[in-house]
Amino acid sequence: MIKKNCVHRMTTKLSPRVAALHSKKEDEYFTMSSEDGDMENQAELEEKTRLINQVLELQHTLEDLSARVDAVKEENLKLKSENQVLGQYIENLMSASSVFQTTDTKSKRK
16 A cells, blocks of 8 residues: 555656556556455455364264263163173072082082
């Protein structure tokens, strides 16, 4: 912006026609530069938006996976507890049944 004003002041000292032509070209240059800047800014903004959306999606995926891991851990603990109960039940049945009683061979021999 400062450069534009300095150039514009210098060209107005020359002649009105040269100043008008130079100013017009200069305005076109700055317009194109600002359009290029706008397009670059918009491209950067779109890229940032895309990356933010990707990060948010990955965060949601991580939250879902973490919840799933917690659910699996809880289910695993339940199953371990059930296995212990069933194991104890089976041991109790085996000890109560005469089929699974250990035989003392020494006492039978005497």
